[in-house]
Amino acid sequence: MTRNMSPKKVEMPNQDPQLRARNFEEVALGYTQEMAMEEAARCLQCKHKPCVDGCPVRIDIPAFIHEIAQGKMEEAFLVLNRDSALPAVCGRVCPQETQCEQRCVRAIKGEAVGIGRLERYAADWHRESACEVPPKPEANGHKVAVVGAGPGGLTAAGELARMGYAVTVFEALHLPGGVLSYGIPEFRLPKDIVMAEVEALKRLGVVICLNTVIGKTLTIDELLEMHFEAVFIASGAGLPRFMGIPGESLKGVYSANEYLTRINLMKAYEKDSLTPIMHGKRVAVVGGGNVAMDAARCARRLGAEEVHIVYRRGMKELPARLEEVHHAQEEGITFRMLTNPIRVLGDEKGWVRGLECVRMTLGEKDASGRARPVEEAGSNYELAADVVIIAIGTSSNPLIRLTTPGLETDRWGGIVVNGADGLTSREKVYAGGDVVTGSATVILAMGAGKDAARAIDRMIREKAE
Helix, strand or coil: CCCCCCCCCCCCCECCHHHHCCCCCCCECCCCHHHHHHHHCCCCCCCCCHHHHCCCCCCCHHHHHHHHHCCCHHHHHHHHHHHCCCHHHHHHHCCHHHCCHHHCHHHHCCCCCCHHHHHHHHHHHHHHCCCCCCCCCCCCCCEEEEECCCHHHHHHHHHHHHCCCEEEEECCCCCCCCHHHHCCCCCCCCHHHHHHHHHHHHHCCCEEECCCCECCCECHHHHHHCCCCCEEECCCCCEECCCCCCCCCCECEEEHHHHHHHHHCCCCCCCCCCCCCCCCCEEEEECCCHHHHHHHHHHHHCCCCEEEEECCCCHHHCCCCHHHHHHHHHCCCEEECCEEEEEEEECCCCEEEEEEEEEEEEEEECCCCCEEEEECCCCCEEEECCEEEECCCEECCCHHHHCCCCCCECCCCCECCEHHHCECCCCCEEECCHHHHCCCCHHHHHHHHHHHHHHHHHHHHHHHC
């Protein structure tokens, strides 16, 4: 194999910005085999594997890339699948630039190897090539319950199923996937890919019970009474936060959660959709994370003539992925930095007509290490908008903690766990992902699911000895 010493990644083909801003088809078109092999040849196959240290699920990154470089795509997928239950998802939505690719030696004097792009390619190749289905693991006679069919729950379920456990996942919604289904738009993560990953878990023997709200349909204690030997809570953080400013109850104000759920889960963008949603002409999205980018880009695809990201810090402080910011800019989204809304303005009929905003400057660093935004006196101005979307974060739904005696939570409502294994204050009850940390990334939730699955296995095996 000839090493590719180009300092730049093989470019990912994308839809033209002017076209994609009017459709919900996937933006990134993926590598061809030739592109994938060329990019894989950039990997130096470092013996100390720094990229692996940056991966929350510890994929053997050099090993799967080596297989791609050799043209052995199924072998590459099998390496991935040893450590990741959702490689096609991770290849699309993980922030590789702050994790595995940040540690890549090639990034010292150029661009990192396109690890995420290669992960996506190997997973897509496997899905599209009708390879043999691996045999179902031999049952070990033990049962585990998982609460939530999002990335953390699905990862834990997959890990446990491979060990021989009978795993049942309880999901509140009518489709599995969690944030992968209701939160991330089709143009970033097609839902047929999510469902394909779920089907692969079902072939391992994982049972998924939909429309089951733990804390209402069943409680955690009732699951334990049903002879599940452990419960892993991965119910996420789906409760939206608002700013607490005047006017947030006006018609035309959405939480990003509601807005994206109507679009992603209920297909509000389709012409014949039964789910109503406002197609505003001028839309303001408050927030600077990936969720804010998703909401803004969805609004653009629904026909908005103007879409504004309103964020109280500067461009350097934006928490969203650089790729998502770049795509949003290409699609005509306007970024109003150092701007903070203080009131939602309404008309005489109770509909949104705009935002009253103030300009900000950056002061001393706060506890998070970021420069604290400070209001400029007398800088108030109005931003016209007929739809306002609040995307400033989420917290966990209190239903589980309110119905589970002895379950310790923190002041934000997150479940408290004992270290990386995810054990809670309740015996046999584990938790991980956003329900513990608050809103975070898909791959961090997956890492928590993987760690908890291994801790559950240790606990059950120790009790059986």
